[in-house]
Amino acid sequence: MVEGSIQGNGQPPPEAGPQAEEEIEVQGRLGLARGAEQARRALLNRPRFSLRLQIFLGNALAFLIAIAIAIALVASFHRMESKIRFLEIVNDYVMEVEQARRFEKNFFLYGTNLSDAQDNVFKAENILSRNAEELAAIMGAGWREEMLPNLHRYEQLLEKLGQQPQSDQALSKQERRRVQSQVRGQGQQMVSAALGLLSKEKTALAEVLTRSRLLLFYSVGLLLLCMALNAYLLGSRMLSSINRFGQYAHRIASGDFTPLTPSKRYRDEFTELALAINSMIEELEDREAVLVQSHKMRAVGTLTAGVAHELNNPMNNITLTAHMLQEDYADLDDQERLEMIGDVVGEASRAKKIISNLLDFARESGSQLEPLDLPELLRETIALASNQIKLSGIKIDFQASGNLPRVHGDSQQLRQVFLNLILNAIDASSKGGQIQVLVLPADEPNYLAVKVIDSGSGIPAHILPSIFDPFFTTKGKGKGTGLGLSVSQGIVAKHGGRIRVSSQEKQGATFTVVLPVTTIPAELGAKK
Amino acid sequence: MSDNLQVLLLDDEPIVGRRLKPALAKIGCDVDVFEDPEQALAKMAQKEYDVVVTDIRMDQIDGMQVLEFVRDRWPRSKVIMITGYAMMSLAREAMEKGAFDFIAKPFKPDDLRRVIAKAAHALGSDIDFEAVEMEKVNG
Structure with a gap:
């Protein structure tokens, strides 16, 4: 079975x-005829959010993110650059100071000229004053108080030390020893302060470097994520619409000619497709109506054969009765004539009934x-x-x-x-x-x-x-x-x-x- | 048994019998009218008719079965089939099965009289069909 x-x-x-x-x-x-127009209005009466717009917005967002990354990177490079510049300056300064100290040592050991050391101190001072802006940028406005007093003091001490023993203000031996140790201490302090600054800024530079590397890493990740999300949203939107239209096609094929109605809150390129399908549905419906009617006429044709045959009975009865009435008219009494005429009338209405059912059915009706x-x-x-x-x-x-x-x-x-x-x-x-x-x-x-x-x-x-x-x-x-x-x-x-x-x-x-x-x-x- | 032609008329339309019985009586036929094929067959089981006139299409037993019954029971009897307009194939089949002739609805009384006269002639007992014709012309 x-x-x-x-x-x-x-x-x-x-x-x-x-x-x-x-x-x-x-x-x-x-109620399809009305429905088609309603569906058309409902389809169009939505805010438009086209696929094209979504693609554009997605790309624009990715572009903005890329720009932001570029700006952040440039800023970060700039910071690194100024840090490196600062390190160079401090490095130069330290070199000059160390050079000065070397001359200072020579002076102590061999009694060489102190003016070389003073030269270097002057150069160091020069470096500081030349790069005042860069220093201020990194160390703040207080850099002078932090660096210059030490340098000046060192300079003064050197000057004091450099005075010839025979001059008036020459220092006593004892005094000289005290100044010597002061110079040494001051020099050491200066170098160690500068080196401290150097290492602090080196650490800071390393931090900035790490941070900018992380920034780059995360922002590229964000960009990728954004693009993937965009592709996913776009793809799922298109796929869901395509699937939906596939279902519509099945539904229409099964003979359900309901017009498509909005399934989203906005309209897009698929709305145009939906409108086209709706007009196709209307066309199909018209054609099916013709098909239904022509098939009905075929059924009428089949029924007509039966009706024609069935009509033969009343026709035959009428024919026989009419002929006999004609033939025997003179011999029949009124009662018999009336009976025969009654038969004719009855058979005629029987014939009418036989065809009226068929005519009812055949009649084209809305x-x-x-x-x-x-x-x-x-x-x-x-x-x-x-x-x-x-x-x-x-x-x-x-x-x-x-x-x-x-x-x-x-x-x-x-x-x-x-x-x-x-x-x-x-x-x-x-x-x-x-x-x-x-x-x-x-x-x-x-x-x-x-x-x-x-x-x-x-x-x-x-x-x-x-x-x-x-x-x-x-x-x-x-x-x-x-x-x-x-x-x-x-x-x-x-x-x-x-x-x-x-x-x-x-x-x-x-x-x-x-x-x-x-x-x-x-x-x-x-x-x- | 009289000299009259013995005719059995079977049609489920009562008016057919009502009109044809007097029409055939005029040409010297004794007509038994039946509307129910069962009763007609029961009657024919006992009595031999010269001519059997039967409608082909009836509800219970159709004309073909009547034809077969008569052919087996009374081979001498002539069977005349009444057919509908659209059933020529059935009529042909009836002829092959041994019907004497067929007549299609709607027909005039004279059409049947003529066929019955032919059947009577074939049976060797001519009936005066012409007399009726003449009477009609004169009357």
Whole structure:
């Protein structure tokens, strides 16, 4: 048994959620002409945030970050540069001072001239005053108090020491020794202060270097992160839209022609695509309407053969009666004449009834939605096919559960679906066969099921998956277009339902149409 | 048994029998009219008719079964089938199965009279169909 392997509408029916929502859904699927314009407005009536803008913003952000990194690096290099310059100055200063001390030592040891040492002290002083700005930048305004007094004092001491022994102010030997030790101490202090400064600034430079390396490292990381995030956001935005449109395509293919509605708060390039798809949907719908109508006319054609045959009976009765009335007019009494004329009148109205059902069905009518009594609709449909049924010598057995809720739909279109299933069942049945038509609540709540069961030869399992395909037919050339089930499936899908088939070879086939029930009270719906 | 042609007319449309019974009586036929094939078959099981006129399409038992029954039971009887307009293939099938002739709905009383006269001729008991024609012309 191949059971339920084919579903009319690719998807299971929506879960039985709140009923009001379902109703909106059903109406939404059918009020399409209005919906298209509404959807168009809703699609356009959103702030625009295009993919192009997102790409631009992403790149601009990356660019800004890059600029910030460059500025930070330049600033950091500048700081390093001034530190290095400072170190050079201090280094020069230290060299001069050390040179002075070497001369000072020579003076103490060998009694050489002190003027060389003074020269160096002067150069050192010169270095300091020449680079006053750089020093101030690093050490602050107090650098003079920190460096100069020591230098001056050293200079004075040297000068004192340098005075010739024979001059007036010459120092006593004792005094000289004291000055000597003072000079030595002052020189040492100066060198060690400068060296201290040097090493402190070297550490500071190393710190700046480390910091700028870290800055570079982190900012490149930030840039990469930013670009990755941008690529991720852009990619996921595009992929999600592409996926969404893929789903739309499946939905439209299954016959659901609801226009696309906004799914995001902004519009972008995909909005144009959505608009194009909406106009395609409109076009498809128009075409399907033509297809449905032409298929209906085909069904009318099939029914016409039965009607023509059935019309023969009243026609024959009228012909025979009229001829006999003409032939025997003189011999008949009034009572007999009246009886015969009554027969003619009765048969004429019988003929009219035979064709009026068909004319009703054939009449082109706009799509009108109303709450429908499904058993009544099926009774009418069976009546419509009754000539065919009689002609084929087939029994039809109709059963409906009592007290069924109504379904919301287009009676003409649904009649077309059921007529198609019944005519198919007639074709599949052999003479003396039986067709069962059942209306009952479906397995899932809030759905009704119509089953058309024939006792024909069944549908082979290998063609079962194809029977809803357009142009697929098992009937002979010129007998079937292969559009019946495809069109029926489209109609049922539009009503929010689906068609299923199950068949076992040699045991007939069962077609089940499942339709959602309406939740509008019947009186209310009828007033519309 | 009278000299009249014994005719059984079977059609599920009552008006057909009502009109054809007097029409055929005029050309000298004794007509038994049936609407229910079962009853007709029951009657034919006992009585041999010269001519059996039956509609092909009926609800319970169709004309083909009636034809087969008559052919087996009374091979001498002539069976005339009444067919619908769209059922020429069935009519042909009936002819192959041994029906004497067929007549398509809608038909005039004279159409059937003519076929019955032909059947009577084939049976060797001519009926005066022309007389009726003449009477109509004169009347």
